[in-house]
Amino acid sequence: MSEDLESYRLAAREWLAANLPTVDGGGARLGSDDEAWQRARELQRILHDGGYAGIAYPKEYGGRGLTPAHQRVFNEESAGYEMPLLLNVPTFSICAPAILDFGTEEQKREHLPAVLRGDEVLVQFLSEPRGGSDLAGAITRATRDGDMWVLNGSKIWSSGAYAADYGICLARTDWEAPKHSGLTMFIVKVHQPGVEVRRIKQVNGDSEFCQEFFDDVQIPASDVLGEVNGGWAVASRLLFHERTAVGGGSPYVSGGHAVARVPEPDLVELARRGGRLDDPGVRELIAESHILRTVAGQLVDRVSAGIRGGAMPDPAASLPRLFSATSNERRIDIALAVAGPAAVIPPAGAPGDLGARYLMRQGGSLGGGSSEMARNIISERVLGMPREFAADKGVPFSQVRQSQTPG
Ligand SMILES: Cc1cc2nc3c(=O)[nH]c(=O)nc-3n(C[C@H](O)[C@H](O)[C@H](O)COP(=O)(O)OP(=O)(O)OC[C@H]3O[C@@H](n4cnc5c(N)ncnc54)[C@H](O)[C@@H]3O)c2cc1C
The missing domain is CATH 1.10.540.10 (Acyl-CoA dehydrogenase/oxidase, N-terminal domain)
Structure with a gap:
């Protein structure tokens, strides 16, 4: 030091x-x-x-x-x-860094x-009801009208949008270009005429997710982030920052892990309260959880240093992202097993949110791109394996078959 x-x-x-x-x-x-x-x-x-x-x-x-x-x-x-x-995710660690990278x-x-x-609170308007994995297939559209763009369509799963000031929004601006080349990123004021934000009730009782409906929303041309029709480069960078943040390696996260808004459960204390601290099976579970946490931390350090020093490509951020998703799921399973019935009916004075956390544990395998997509990225862009077949490659987007009619 x-x-x-x-x-x-x-x-x-x-x-x-x-x-x-x-x-x-x-x-x-x-x-x-x-x-x-x-x-x-x-x-x-x-x-x-x-x-x-x-x-x-x-x-x-x-x-x-x-x-x-x-x-x-x-x-x-x-x-x-x-x-x-x-404010850590997405404001400090994803959206603001993208403005730093691409903003005027x-x-x-x-x-x-x-x-x-x-x-100012910033959020991400990326996923659409038609699916979030195929982000470049966005069909929310923006049409140029003099000094303004006019936005129509819908975004979904936007965390915290109801409380935000601006959304970083990916929209299609050229339907004749192939899908990755006809997108533009905008900085959109959330609370303005034409934007309707609806909150979505989640299985754990929260309503943090939102769906937005855009009806002729007026966006000044000066609020384009990056190049017109260059939105895919900005989206890719947002996703890089997201994987880095969710994986635990963002330099912009303040006050602890990006997504851990609640303290880690103390497994030793949980086992002691349940009178199971001497149970060899429980002790093994506690050790496994500790090892997973330690490895996750070291993986973040190793990959962050690798990317910073140029030894690893940017998509390597998917490695800690994938490991943190799968290991967090396992660690919550372990916490539930160690807590036993106290996970849902805690004794007085014990933390009472384990059951609710269990319900949300798969969120980490979806937010910022699913674990399957992370595996695709690692195989194709870190290990150099053949790219997944894409029937829409190089095809004008207006001719790509859709499950939903564009516009
Ligand atoms: C906690 C959390 C926070 C989120 N916050 C935001 C946010 O702030 N803003 C935002 O825009 N979105 C947000 N999302 C949405 C998230 O980005 C999407 O859920 C994610 O991209 C997956 O999209 P989808 O849910 O539409 O699933 P789909 O894309 O419909 O995929 C369904 C399933 O098919 C699999 N799949 C799809 N394509 C492939 C493929 N090519 N190869 C292998 N498997 C595939 C997926 O892995 C998944 O299991 C959030 C989600 C969560 C859980």
Whole structure:
């Protein structure tokens, strides 16, 4: 640990103790309702004013211009404090980095400082009702009209859209080009005439997912992100950032793992409460869970370093992404087995959300692209195996057979 990082750690430790409330159990407030989003924005403002927002973001766009190692140190120190974890995915770790990569100077200056102050929440409008895996087959359309684009269609599974200010939205702008070449990415104001956001009730009781309906939504031409008809490059970059974030390797995640909004269950404590700590089978399960977590962390470090140093291609981000999805599922299964009936009817004082987590455990194999798609990417773009056959390759999109009529 360099002297610089060590003194940064001590300063952060002191600042956190003086400025943020602690949270029993080491996590943030649960829930994704309006109050939780409001609180996340307030907390982000406190971090910003204290000089701890956007630690690895460039200074000219409101960040601190420090290294991912500084962010990691801050994350370690902030465990146990109330942090705006809701803002990590997709705002800090996926959407804002894509604006950093592809935005015009004006877009960067407009959105990034606002994001880091907690004034702007960004979400992803990518998946459509016709299917999310074939992202390049999007049929939401944008048509140029003078200085404006007019957006029509529908997006779905947009996490947190009801609480967001802008959606990064992929739309088809040229129907005569092959499917990957006729797409454009837009920065769309969520709350404006023509946009209807409907929340979707999930199996665990949350309503974090949304579906949006766009009816002649007016978008200024200056809100195109990247090139007109160059939307696939932006989408690919968003997906890279998403895999990196969900896999646990994003330098922009603040205050802990990108998607873990709740503390890890303490398996030893769960086994002790159930009187099963001496059971060899239970002890093996606890060890397996610990090993999976350790390997996941090391895989992130190894692949992140490989991509940064050029030894691995960007699609290698799918490796930790896939491993975190499959290992998290297994670890939640283990937690349920160790907890026994306490998973659904916890004794007084015990964490009571394991049952609900079990219901949602497969979400990690879908969000940011499914585990099957991650395997396809690893085989084709990391291992160099033959590409999957695509009947629509090179065909004008208007001539591609659809299960739903375009437009
Ligand atoms: C927690 C979570 C958060 C999400 N957040 C967002 C968000 O903020 N914004 C957003 O736009 N979307 C979001 N999504 C949606 C997500 O991106 C999609 O669920 C995902 O891309 C899969 O799309 P689909 O559900 O339409 O399944 P489909 O694409 O219909 O696929 C169905 C099944 O077929 C398999 N399959 C499809 N094609 C292939 C193939 N070529 N080879 C092998 N198998 C294949 C898939 O793996 C899957 O098992 C989120 C999803 C989850 C679970």
